[in-house]
Amino acid sequence: MRWWVFIPVLALVLTMDAAFMPAFAIGGHVPQLGPLLLAFVALYASRGAALWAAMIVGVWLDAMHPALGVGAETPRAVTVFGPHVLACAAGAWCVLETRTWLYRRNVLTVAFSTFNCALLASLAFIAIAGIRAAYADPSPLWGGGSGAAAVGSDMVDALYSAVIAILPAWGLQSTLTVWGFATAGPRFAGGNRMYRGND
């Protein structure tokens, strides 16, 4: 995978998630493009590259979403690195495990993987936050409410993200050659696959 392509696209995607995607919020549920990018990379990149990409996404997400800790007068916004890193790695792992039985060239596959990735990342994050809440955090990292409510809310978010992802997934699929993926080179091109028939 060409990292000089991935990093700027990641910056763009995270910027859009932070500043632009709330424009599409419905009932407090905001779609996100981060899981789409992660799922796309995990579908095509080598295993190692996909996990590294997930960790980079996670570091940036941790930087963008501070937790609230105890302050002198008011709650303190504290950046905690780690939870999103592991969560994104879990999301990418889910896609890596399922990509062998998926037809990757279909945009619906990318959307489906986006849902899987977002959901598993959310579950992992809430699990980590739940463990931390037992001894390290004054309030759970997921915010207010119970963990089950957070899972339910994130499930809707994941579904919404998957629906929204269909159009940008088509755009990403059309740039496959730019990314230089290990599993999307000429040997894996759709035309060649059709030509090889049942081999």
Next chain:
Amino acid sequence: MPFVSSRRILVIALAGAALLSALPQSFQTPWSGTLATVLWAPLVPGASALAWVRDRIRAPAEPYQGLPEELRTTREGRDQLQGELDAAQLRLGQLERELGELSGYRPANRAGWQPRLATVIERGAGRPAGLLGIDVGTVQGIGEGDPVVVGGNQIIGMIAAGGAENRSWVIPLDDRRCGRIDAIVLPEAADGSSDASGGAGAGGKKADKAGRADKSDKARNGTRATVLVQLVPQGNRTLVGELESPADVKPGDSVLLSDAAWRPAAQGMRIGVVESEGALDANPLRRRITVRMESDPLRVARVVVKVRVSGQVQGTRGTGAAK
């Protein structure tokens, strides 16, 4: 990159992330904020531009949207003055109570404030949800605990500690992590306007006979007396509170912040209106009210932070009403 193919480095990195995840916040506090600022810095120009595009696509839910600019400004100014009047009257009531209890007058030593306009550049997405990122920080004088308002007198949250030079985080009022909030319910008068003086003007009212006191109290504000209530944020623009059954609270009543833990500039700011009230099954002697914020924190584009100005005395009789 060579490190990508190294399984050992990958495992070490994952183990490091797991270790960081397990450590308490205090282990990361000294350096994580700086690193987060560095990582966020390249995204700031793009985020500001995209926030502008977002507001064009979906208009923020600001008060008096659609009115001519001049009329909107005038109404926001009116609301601001109303908020300041409410704050001053709350303060006056408090001072009158203190004067009644103490022999000497104890002047308040509280700082003033000045408004600082800010743009919301990040909000809502991901976990933890709810915090709003705004484009002003310590360089502009923003400090922890500063109240954040829209429309002149509608409070939507407060500044969290740990902000950067040009970036701060706002904890919305409906976020549980804001903690419990003391407030007063202001009854709507018969003419539809709310009466902030509520219990504050009790000293100026003559009650000739004890039996006429209640009647006089009700007659003073036109309808009902103000009610103290402690609210618990519930998310989704709602806060709930419990109060004694005899308290006369009705849907539509205004709710103002009156919490000593908040900055003086936040006192008297409007939280929202009573959406519903009903019996509390667990305790028949108490009732439960639901307060709905009038502004949705997740749909505001610009906010005003009431920045504390040190050295400016506020709230004493010498300076008159609170600024």
